[in-house]
Amino acid sequence: MEKITMSTPLVEMDGDEMAAILWKETKEKLVLPFVDLKVEYYDLSVRNRDETEDQVTLDSAEATKKYGVAVKCATITPNLERVQEYNLKKMWKSPNATIRAALDGTVFRAPILIKGIQPYVTSWKQPITLARHAYGDLYRAAEMRIEQPGKCELVFTDENGQETRQLIHQFKGPGVVSGSHNLDSSIRGFARCCMNYALDVKQNLLFSAKDTISKVYDRQFREIFKQVFMEEYMEDFNQADITYEYCLIDDAVSKAIKSEGGYVWACQNYDGDVMSDMLATAYGSAAMMTSVLVSPGGQYEYEAAHGTVRRHYYRYLEGGVAYTNPLAIIFAWGSALEKRGELDGNIQLADFGRRLRQVTVQTVERGIMTADLKKVTTIPNPHVVTGLRFIDLVQKQLMEEF
Ligand code: NAP
Ligand code: MG
Helix, strand or coil, rough: CEECCCCCCCCEECCHHHHHHHHHHHHHHHHHECCCEEEEEEEEEEEHHHHCHHHHHHHHCCCCCCCEHEECCCCCCCHEEEEEHCCCCCCCCHHHHHHHHHHCCEEEEEEEEEEECCCCCCCCCCEEEEEEECCHHHHCCCEECCCEEEEEEEEEECCCCCCEEEEEEEEECEEEEEEEECCCCCCCHHHHHHHHHHHHHHHEEEEECCCCCCCHHHHHHHHHHHHHHHHHHHHHHHHHHHCCCHHHHHHHHHHHHHHCCCCCCECCHHHHHHHHHHHHHCCHHHHHHEEECHHHHHCEEECCCCCCCCHHHHHHHHHCCCCCCCHHHHHHHHHHHHHHHHCCCCCHHHHHHHHHHHHHHHHHHHCCECCHCCCCECCCCEECCCCHHHHHHHHHHHHHHH
């Protein structure tokens, strides 16, 4: 069997706990036997981030900028408990936040749809991909508790000291107030990411906000999306036979439930936070969500949407068994290899990445699955296996083909 060769390395970001165990197994059993794999390897396990004062995370983001495609394992974002558990020097920042900031990217989340694994919304035939703006709004808002009667105003002071004021509310008693902001540059970057992504997957793009109520703030989002579309993307969209549409958030929600799916739904920060949880749950299992960070510069970082699955890890350490679902991890590898192949004009590599995902789906369709899927499947007499065993069975299938 001749292995598929690569010209440009993939940036590999290793991670923690159960996800890291399935990660290694996926690489060794499902990639290395078939691909003469070239990687720039970065160990983002929490111990190594601690060791390198988190430099390794920055380096991995730089490598992604340089090479263009990365694949990332789930990593621990330390909280106080984790600092004690791993005896860390400090509470390091979330690697995902660091990488997102470095690449100025947008996160796209899409579920893996499989015949026999039924989403709760029965009309969905194709996945809805959710794109969440990751800057500003509620998440960077200044908030204030108002204790007594008084006047609350928005005040903007320009560089010459000139003030512009607007009344928020004349308080007659106690209350609360919040000041949000966003930036044209960030919204524009978000719009470009979404449009590039829609072109990439050849699906219609929908952007939702509430500009009927928020006539300046949300209106600005709508205007920027429209402008970016008209000036930079309309021709490409026409050629790809896809559409861009603005939609009120209320309509977008009801459309999501009534539609057959198969489109990209761009959301403002808060809407995206809430709606991605709704979509993930409605599709049956958190372990079936894929995630890709796309930068305006056209860099891609693929990962599973789930975390390090700590609970399973400790069970695994005790008895060596875990029914952890490796699908999203296998998909991350498959999609990253496919994208690398596409960018390099390496058809064999792109085909292999796609085939890896297909064989994985077919394995589940044959009734072989981890315990989480057993709860939501309509396939009769499913055969429940551990995550590691599942990977073995996918490998067996791939071996037969190659
Ligand atoms: P988690 O790792 O996603 O796991 C939460 C629960 O979801 C699991 O206990 C399990 O439920 C279920 N689950 C998740 N993935 C699964 C899979 N592949 N197969 C089967 N079941 C799966 O979230 P967490 O426990 O809240 O977080 C653990 C660590 O992950 C944290 O340190 C956090 O910082 C990190 N994290 C990292 C990322 C990332 O790197 N992208 C994202 C989120 C969280 P049952 O136990 O009921 O089976
Ligand atoms: Mg949320």
